[in-house]
Amino acid sequence: MRRKTSLVLLALAVFFAALSPLLRWYAFPRLAKIPANQYQDMVLEAKDATLLDYGTMTAKKVSKVTIVQTLKGDVAASEKIEKTAGRDVVVWDGLSYVQGPDGKMVSEIPERYIFDAHSQAPVHAPGEMVDGDPVKRTGIEFKWPFLTEKRDYEYFDAQSRTTNPIHYEGTRTFRGVPVYYFEQTVPWIQVPFPKTMPVKGITPETVARTGTTRWYTTVRRFWVEPLTGAPVYGEEIHKEELRGGTLLGGREKVTAFAGHVKMREDYIEHTVALVKANRLLVLLMTSYLPWGFATLGVLLLFLALWLEARSRRPRPAKVREPEPVTA
DSSP, X not given: OHHHHHHHHHHHHHHHHHHHHXXXXXXXXXXOOOOTTOEEEEEEEEEEEEEEETTTTEEEEEEEEEEEEEEEEOHHHHHHHHHHHOSOEEEEEEEEXXXXXXXXXXXXXXXXXXXXXTTOOBOOOTTOEETTXXXXXXXXXXXXXXXXXXXXXXXXXXXXXXXXXXXXEEEEEETTEEEEEEEEEEEEEEEOOOSBOSSTTOOHHHHHHHTOEEEEEEEEEEEEETTTXXXXXXXXXXXXXXXXXXXXXXXXXXXXXXXXXXXXHHHHHXXXXXXXXHHHHHXXXXXXXXXXXXXXXXXXXXXXXXXXXXXXXXXOOOOOOOOOOOO
């Protein structure tokens, strides 16, 4: 009986020992994915900002500029691209909508971002664009990979359509969550005007004929939870200028927008809570369950060997009592 039990325990030990690396190195890359139908929004604010009044073409101080960012998954487009890409793909249709303190639109820039569902690496396919302009991204955008590393990454900047390094600057704690802090500086660079302008009748083409150009720089900061690769907080020190041309009436340049853009408090709380929940799931698949199964396999192996050793011990011979003598 003991031998049968030890064989069963040995089989279970082998099973859990094999399950441990399979869960970490096979199941995790296939199960930890961004859902194709994900929808999320984010509200950011720049208080006491500088904003261009297009009526007078002068920069004015305003109480607040609001930026609403939305990302919506296109499931049908994802499935179509997956047929040729040979991997799980996510297609995000994004919109960055900027409005002034009066609620009027300052600019809106749509994007289509196509990427690998697990690694977040860009996937190049028809439709990839920023503000209607075809692009071929390199580097990540919006989200870091699962199990983010302590190193620099390449990060795509939608305003300039360029990729620049975003530097790992150390490990910190943000509202109880251990995070990696990243920072990127995009130096002054000429960028296109948005296709949708805030003044009716003015288009990028009409502005271009005046000789006026648009320039931009930003310092971008992210606090990233490394297991999920999700930013729990982000902010930018953002500056835009119009330079030269007849539109400025002989002036060399004028500020179009300048402000310290930060996530609104209610969205910070929601994001932190969401990341904490997803962080536990990643920990289960990458640490708790693999190590737990490995430990259980070792314990079952020792128990099986112990029972096998006991079953092989020679049993003491039974001493037979003398039978009574009968006449």
